[in-house]
Amino acid sequence: MSQDEKSQTPQGPPVQVEIGERESEGVYSNFVLIAHSPSEFIIDFARILPGLPKAKVFSRIVMTPQHSLLLHNALADNIKKYEDRFGKIKLHGKEQDIARSMGF
16 A cells, blocks of 8 residues: 555544435436636536526535545446446437536
């Protein structure tokens, strides 16, 4: 294990996570907007309905670039686990069109 990997390894007892009733219901999002600066990533989760020209943002997450990269790695790992268990996730249409439709 490299020194960088050691510095990112959590130390101490596991973190206990508390989630409120409202947050545990979740928010559906089918549109995502991502912006960044040298010091942060801003991720807006929105919902857009067919035929309507407006999307409404329901949640904004602001993260450091380092935490954004860790999120990217965690999502990639979980997508791999999902596909290993349930099969490949299929995307319809051209990948760049799909990414644009999600706001990426």
